[in-house]
Amino acid sequence: MTRLPLLKGTLDLLVLRALSWTPMHGFEIVSWLERAGGGSLELEDSALYQAVYRLEERGLLQAEWGVTENNRRARYYKITAAGRSHLRAETKNWVEYAGTVTDILTAAKSSLPGTGAS
Numbered sequence: 771m772t773r774l775p776l777l778k779g780t781l782d783l784l785v786l787r788a789l790s791w792t793p794m795h796g797f798e799i800v801s802w803l804e805r806a807g808g809g810s811l812e813l814e815d816s817a818l819y820q821a822v823y824r825l826e827e828r829g830l831l832q833a834e835w836g837v838t839e840n841n842r843r844a845r846y847y848k849i850t851a852a853g854r855s856h857l858r859a860e861t862k863n864w865v866e867y868a869g870t871v872t873d874i875l876t877a878a879k880s881s882l883p884g885t886g887a888s
Contacts, residue, residue, distance in 0.1 A: 773812040781813075781821045782830075783864065786849055786857040789831060795844035796822065822847050830856050 776784075788794060788802045800818055803811060825831045830853035836846040849857070 772810070774810050775812045776817070780864075781817060782825055783857065783860050785818070785821050785825060785847075786830060786853050787861070789847055789849040790854065790857060793836075793846045793848040795836070795838060795846050797844075799847070825853065829853075 784803055785799060788799045788806075794802065796815070796818055799822075800813060800815065803813055822831065822833070826833055826847075829850060831847050831849050833845045833847050835843055838844050
């Protein structure tokens with residue numbers, strides 16, 4: 771299986787999506803993203819932590835210390851109301867963008883100018 775690099779700007783959106791159901795610590799976020807993406811995404815731990823710090827600075831998530839199932843201290847991240855609003859808007863934009871790019875990449879030759887299509 772080929773692992774796909776994350777496109778610039780998508781990790782923040784994916785982290786917000788992961789946290790849209792329940793607060794998680796970093797390892798849980800990475801595990802969820804790997805499962806949800808079928809193991810296809812190339813995800814580095816350092817990139818994840820840069821993303822959560824960036825999102826926290828923007829007020830889109832908040833963090834607090836907690837204890838994992840293995841009795842280890844970890845920072846748990848939780849999406850804020852502003853984060854939920856941002857997630858809705860950016861998800862809509864991403865879906866529209868992906869649909870448009872897909873339409874262009876799968877367009878028939880007959881859609882080209884001068885090929886008789888109107």
